[in-house]
Amino acid sequence: MDKTDAKIAMEELTMMLIYLSHFTEQDRFANKDDKYAWKGYNFDVLNKLDEKDYIRQGSHRAKSMYITKEGEVKAKELLEKYNVADW
Structure with a gap:
C-alpha cells in the first residue's frame, strides 16, 4: 500500500472523526437528521474542510459545526478507504 501524505491523511482522518x-x-432544529460535531480539531484542517463544503463552522464563537451532505458522503467514502465500520 502506498503511503498517504501526512497533510492529506490529517484532513481525511479528521473528516472521519468528525463524522464518527x-x-x-433534535430538540433545536427541524431536521432531526442534521449532524453536528464539536470543533476540537486543528483549525487549519477545519478551515480546509469548510472550504470544500464538507462542514460549516458558522460563527467562530460556536463550539460545534454542521456536517453537510457532501461531507457525510465524503466521510463514508473515507471509512471505506480506511476499512472502518460505520455506526
Whole structure:
C-alpha cells in the first residue's frame, strides 16, 4: 500500500472523526437528521474542510459545526478507504 501524505491523511482522518463523533440536535432544529460535531480539531484542517463544503463552522464563537451532505458522503467514502465500520 502506498503511503498517504501526512497533510492529506490529517484532513481525511479528521473528516472521519468528525463524522464518527457526530450528534443530532433534535430538540433545536427541524431536521432531526442534521449532524453536528464539536470543533476540537486543528483549525487549519477545519478551515480546509469548510472550504470544500464538507462542514460549516458558522460563527467562530460556536463550539460545534454542521456536517453537510457532501461531507457525510465524503466521510463514508473515507471509512471505506480506511476499512472502518460505520455506526
